[in-house]
Amino acid sequence: MMKTDWMFEPDSRHFVLEDYEAALARWCPGCGDHAVLNAVQKLCRDEQLPPEQTVMVSGIGCSSRFPHYMKTYGFHGLHGRALPVACGVRSRRPELNIFVSTGDGDCCSIGTAHWIHALRYNMNMVVMMFDNRVYGLTKNQTSPTSPKGESSNTHPQGAFLSPLNPISVCLSITNASFVAQTVDWNPVHLYETIRAGFEHQGLAFIRIFQRCPHFTDHAFKEFKDEPEKVLLMTHERGIPVNDTVKRVFTNSMQHDPADIDQAHKLARRDDVLPIGLFLRNDQSERYDEYTKRGVNMSNGEKLSALNRELDRFAI
Amino acid sequence: MDTQAAHQQKRTQVTISEHIVEIVSDSGEGAQTAGQLFGTICAKMGNGVWTVEIIPAEIQPPARSRAGASGNRIRIGTDPITNAGDCADLVIAFNEQVLYSRIEQGALGPGTRILLDNKWSWDPVESIREAYQEAREDFASMGYSIYEVPIESECFKVVADPKKGKNIWVLGLLCSIYQRDLDLVKKELAKKFKRKGQEAIDRNLELLQAGYDWAESEMDVVFDLPTRSDDRPKLVMNGNQAIALGCMAAGIEVCSMYPITPATSVSHALASMFHKVGGFVHQAEDEIAAIGFAVGASYAGKTALTVTSGPGLALKTEFIGLAVMAEVPLVIIDVQRGGPSTGLPTKVEQSDLLAAYFASPGDAPKIIMAPSTIEECYHFVPLARKLAELFRGPVFVLTDANLATGVQPFLRPELSEDTLSPPIDQNRWNPEIKPYEWDQATGLSPRPVPGQRDGMYTLTGLAHDERSRVAYDSSINQRATERRSSKLKTLRATLKPPQVFGDESGDLLVVGWGSTRGAIEEAVTKLQGEGHSVSALHLRFLSPLEPGLNEIFSRFKHVMTIEINYSDDGHVSDRRFAQLAWLLRNETLIDVDCWSRVQGYPLPPSALVEALREKLGAYSEGAVS
Incomplete structure (x- = not known):
C-alpha cells in the first residue's frame, strides 16, 4: 500500500474482511449471532x-x-466469567482492543456479580450481551430475561417470575458510562451501536436483542413484524442513525444520553422496545487508568525500589 | 541511685541459650506491638528469633475474656530459632483471664515465670477483685509462681491513660530483664511512632524508660543471652511480608485478591509498596473474579499472582482447572487455615494439600510447593513464577498461618534482574509453530501472547488440539491430557532427591512439609541425643513429589509423616491417613505411617518428641509392621 507521500512502506498492511474470519461459524442457520459477527468483522x-x-x-x-470465529486473539473461558478475564487482560495492556461477548444467562445470571462490578470498573472495552431470552446451548432453559409465562424445559408450565431488566440494572450501577440497546435484525443500527461502543473510552455495554430460531423464534417477532413497536432513541451524542434506519423505525424520539432520569423511564417501558443509547457519561472514572500505572518501569528502577523496601526490614 | 546500684548487685544473673517470652493482653492493649518490637530488637542484636501472634477471632472481643487473649510469643536464642517451641519461660499478662486462656492452650508449664498486672486487686468492681483473687489462688494451686507487677499504676506516673502505653512500659521491663541495648530500642520506637508525631515518640520513650527503671530496681533476675557475631546482612519479617517482597522480586506486577484471613496481609504488605515497582493490587469483587482477573492478566503476558486461603481456594477451583487446561501461567498463594468451611480462620492447619492437589474436576495436574521457613516464603515466589511460565500452568505455593504471622530473621537476598519477569514478548510469531506445539517428551510448548503478529489463537477451556481448535475427534483428548500430565515428570527430572536430616539410614524417618520443619527437626535432634535412630526429611515439592523417595525410605525400618491435618490414630483397618502420608503411600507403595493433630496451633517440639517416642515404642514391640 502506498502512503500519501508516495513512499513505499513494506511493513504497512491493509486488512480486508477475510483477515478477521476464522473457523466457519457453527451457529444455527438464522441465528442472530451471525449478524453480530458480521458487524464486528466489518468494524475491525x-x-x-x-x-x-x-x-x-x-x-x-x-x-x-464468538472468539473461535474471529481470526484475532481469543479467550473462550468459563461460564459467567468473561468480564474478570477481560478486565485482567485490560489491566496492563492499554493498547489492545478488547471485545467481550456474553449472553443473558452468562452475564445476567451466573456472572451477575462480575457484570455489576465491571460496569463500575469502567475499563475500556466493548461488552456485547446477546439476549435471546433463553439458554440455547444447554437446550432450552428459562433465562433471567425470559418473559413471565414463557415455557421452557425447566418451566414447562411457564416462567413464574417477571424477567430481570438488564438495562435498568446497568443504569443503576455507579460509574456506568455507556449503556445501549440494539437488535440483530437491523444490521445498520447494530453496526453503528457497536462502533459507537468501540469509540467510547470506557466500558460500553450493549444489549443486543438476538433471535434464536431454534427455541425463541417468536420472542421478537412482534417487533420485527411491527417496527413501529420499536422506539428509536436519537441524539447528537447518541447512536448515529441514517435514513435507512429512520425509514424502518418510524417511531423515534430524542433522548439525551446525559438524562439519566429519562433513561430509567425509557428502560422501564414495556409497550415499546427502545433502541439506541440510554446513557453516556464520558466523565466516569476509569479503573484502567490506575491499573496501567508503572507498565513501562525499567528493571533498574524496580530493583532499586525493591532494595529500598528491603532496607525497611534490614537488621 | 545508690540503692538501685546496690539492688543491681543483688540481681541474679542467669545465662541462657534460649527463652520463650509471651506478652498477653486484651485485644487493643498493644501486646502484639510490644511483642513484635521485642522480637525485632532481639533479631537486630543478633539473636535467633521466632515469633507467633496470639490472635483472638474477633476484632473487639469483650474485655477480660479468655477468648479475647491477644499478644505475641517471642522465642529468642543464641542460635537461629526455627519454631515456636514449647512452654513459655516468662509470661507478662495484663489480666488474669487472658492468662487462663494461655494455660488452657498449654503454653505454660512448670517453671514459667508469670508477671501479672496487680491493678485488678483494687478494682472498684467487686466481682473483678474477686475473680482476680480467685485466679491468683487458682494459679498457685496449679503450681505457678506469680509476680504481681504494678504495671498500670506505674504507667499512671507517666501518662493519663495507661490503656495506651502499658505495652511500651512492659517492653521497657523486658529490655531490662534481657539486657537489651536501650539505644537500639529507642531508635526502633522512634521509627514505630514516627507517623504519630514527636509527642507520641516522646511519651513512649518515657514509658519505655519507666518500665526499664522499674525493673532495674525491683526485679531480682536478669538473663544473659549471648549472641553469635555474624556480620552478614539480614532481614526480619513475617512470612506474608516475605511473600509480598518475593512477589516484587519475581517481577510480578498484578496481585489479584479478595480479603480472607490469614492471607490478606500479603496484599496489605504489597499495597504499601507495590506501586514503587510498577505493580498494583486488585481487590476483586469476589474470590472467583480475583483469580479470573489474574488469569486474564497472565494470558495477556505478565504472570499474575492471586493469594487466598481455604474457602477462597474452594471458589477458585473452576479457574484453576481452566489454567491447567488452557495452560495459563499463574501463581496461587494459599495461606492455609483450619477447615473445612470457615473452619479456624486465624489458626494453623496444613489441610489444603489434597484440595490443591485435586483442585478442579477432571485430570488437572499442577505444581505444588511449600516453603518451610520465612526465607523460603520470599524465594519461592520468583521460583513459582518461573515454573509457571516454563511449565505453562498454575503453581501453588502453600504456606500457613504459622509462617504467615511468624517472624524470623534471614539472610538478605541478593537482588538481580534474573528473578524479574522478562518484558512481554511482542516479536512476530512464527506461524509454523502452533499455539500448543507440545514437545512429545516434555509436554512443554511455547506460548503466543496477544500483540504477537501471526500468533493469533483462541484459548479455550474445551478439550483442544495443538492449534487450540475444539476437539471433536476423540483421540485428541487422550493425547492432550497426556501432554499436560507429562509436564510434571519433566519437572521432577530436574529436581534433586531431598536431603535427609540426620543419619542416612536407621529405625525411623519422619517426613514433613511446610511450616513444621523447625519443630520436627528439633524433636528429632532431641531423640537422637537420647540415642534413638531417628532422621527427618522435609519436602518442598508436593506435586510433583521430589525424586528418590523410594530409595530413601527403603533405608529406614519405618517411615511416618508429621502433619497439621486430620488422621486417625493407630493402625486400624479403615484408617484415614494424613494428607502427605496419603500421597506418599500412593506414590511409593510403602506403608507410610503418620501422626497428626488439628488443634489449631503450631506443633510444639515436646509433643512431637512424645508422639515419636510412643511410635518407636510401638514399632519395637512389633505392634505394627
Missing part, C-alpha cells in the same frame, strides 16, 4: 484493527463461541 476492517492487537473474550454459551 473499517477501523483497520491489527488482528494481533485485538482480543475477543467470552464466557460459555452459544454467543460465547
